Amino acid sequence: MSPLDSTIRDAATAQPTIGRPKDYLHEKSTLASWFFTIDHKRIALLYLASITGFFVIGAFAAGLIRLALVVPNGQIFSNDTYNKLFTIHGVVMVWFYMIPSIPTTLGNFLIPLMIGAKDLAFPKLNLTSWYIFMGGSLFTLFTVLVGGVDTGWTFYAPFSTTFSNTWVIPALIGVIIVGFSSILTGLNFVVTIHTMRAPGMTWFRMPIFVWTHYAVSLIFLLATPVITIALSLLVLERGFGIGVFDPALGGDPVLFEHLFWFYSHPAVYIMVLPGMGVISEIVPAFSQKKLFGYRFIAYASISLASLTFFVWGHHMFVNGQSEMASISFSVLSFAVAVPSAVKVYNWTATIYRGSLRLDTPMLYAMGYIGLFVIGGLTGLFLATLSIDEHVHDTYFVVAHFHYIMVGGTVLAFLGGLHFWWPKMTGRMYNEAWGRVGALLIFLGFNVTFFPQFLLGYLGMPRRYHQYPPEFQLLNILSSAGSTILAVGYFFPMIYLVWSLWFGKRASANPWEAKGLEWSTSSPPPTHNFLAEPVVDFEPYDYPIKARERV
């Protein structure tokens, strides 16, 4: 272990237990104090409980999909049931788990702590956005479970407007409502980061986690209104036949795809960027080394958030857009690889010659880096026009985006949850169980999704539940992997909850990590710091520095 900097920067940790104010978890304990709280830390926990529930539902639907695909003749579920299942999986996972996951839980909890603020700028708005989220998501959940929707999470016209006989309008309304919750969260973050930083917390002293959340908030703000209006037009189209997406009236169904992907491609970065922020915190802490290329990672976050608005057409290479448009979108999509690679190289350079500890958060972070590289490189395959013509709408695409979303977002979310668990709850989880869980998830994930690259390359289309018998072996392999993955997910759900009552008490800074959030007690008091912190140190001020030469 390297020599550690033991300077105490906040009075909270130095104070004796007696006379210290109660922490945010114990200050009040009535039900009302939770459901009407305006404390960002409690709201983060409300979100954590909600999105975990949605994750379980989405994962259950995924399990049923994999069950159906064990046999090639599609006898386990009817066609309609299968369509509804993958719609439940997609809608719940994308709209109600992935998009809100890291920003609303870890982001909500950590942004004020990391910049040294007492709370977000608009605490009541923060609570409102949770209620909006719950209202919209439970309504949609009711719709997709009771009525069923078979459009997939993308709601493409004209199927969604004209041909589908399921509850499309209520599902759309629910998704539109949830969009407002995203907008309000993004607004709160941007204003907080601009106006609430503690004295000395300059822009380039902010942790990368805050930078990535700033980037994500910009996407929330600039992209979500466009999907709101696109889905509203879809509702009007289905309800009143206004015709914007109806070729019979001179409208254009491809226009819906343009509007949809103008939001939904950036939405991918809503899912990925916060994960990058989490990894940028975990890697230096478990290498005890200063983050390599801090400014480059900060700039790369903003450039990803900007580039992402100009690549939506790569979802539509085979949907009748002009060749010129396709080539332009292809080139721009390649450009996205540059800031992504900047990040990966910087994390790797941080690990290089660091003082490594392979605890659970670091295992997740290492898993993230590997899977993100595979997901990113296969993304380049798909950005290549000629290859995309071949593998478009096959399992290759499914595998690619699961490597980014599960291998990326879910691993980062779990890694971050373990990393900040002591801060959030004041308890340590069981390290051995944590490591086993992380390894099982990594193994299960790869066994589930790697065969799908092969299936897609061989030509198995997505969203079909019957397939030629020669694909059965790979499908069985994938389904078997999904059971390992499911067992892996059970681990943290059990030992994390267990630790709430029986875990060892955590110190203020159990990982010897740097950053303002570690300078206050675990769990923090209601207004985070006993006295307003003054920042007089650089970010990632770890003992080991990169050698000072080029």
Add this chain to the structure above:
Amino acid sequence: MSAVGVSPVGVELREQFNNTAQQRHAATMGMFIWLITELLLFAGLFLVALILRITHPASVTAAAKHFKFWIGATNTAILICSSLTMSGAIELSRLGWQRGMVRFMLATASLGSLFIVLKGYEYVVDWQEHMVPFFLDRSYALAGDSASELFVNLYFATTGLHGLHLITGVSILLVLTRQAAAPGYLQRHQNRIEIYGLYWHFIDLIWIIVFPILYVLNR
């Protein structure tokens, strides 16, 4: 207190902020960001309208000639005047002239209501002239020209969404006026008047974009 009827002006500090300058900055910035998202919401509709003009110029012109230009133009003037009265209310709130401010706010609400009444009248005329293609039971004046139908429907979607914002705006304004008339209000929440003013100007601005895109171009 310097003069009769002049109340002190200020902002009550909320616990998450360190000082009122920070609080004012945050509140103003929050409203500006909200308005940017609103602009993007409308931008989707503007985009569709402009695409229709390019893909179906003749049909769009035929439909646009049916819209009531003079009602639209009058409404534009009304909203610009209402922005003027709202600016007056903001100026007076800064000076602490509470009674005058309340009168200017009521004037703003009246002008906004006048807009809604005129817009409603325009919808009634559209109905009488059979320009409501989304009512499938009612025959359509330009039957046979399906692309024009599309443009008229979009006109209803866009002006409807704008009207919804205006109705919300007037309702909030009336509630705010009632609160702002209470003694001591300006001492505690003066900046709410300014922030609301931003929203009002924004509704005005959106109409200034809607009017040329729907009524004027290709006419």
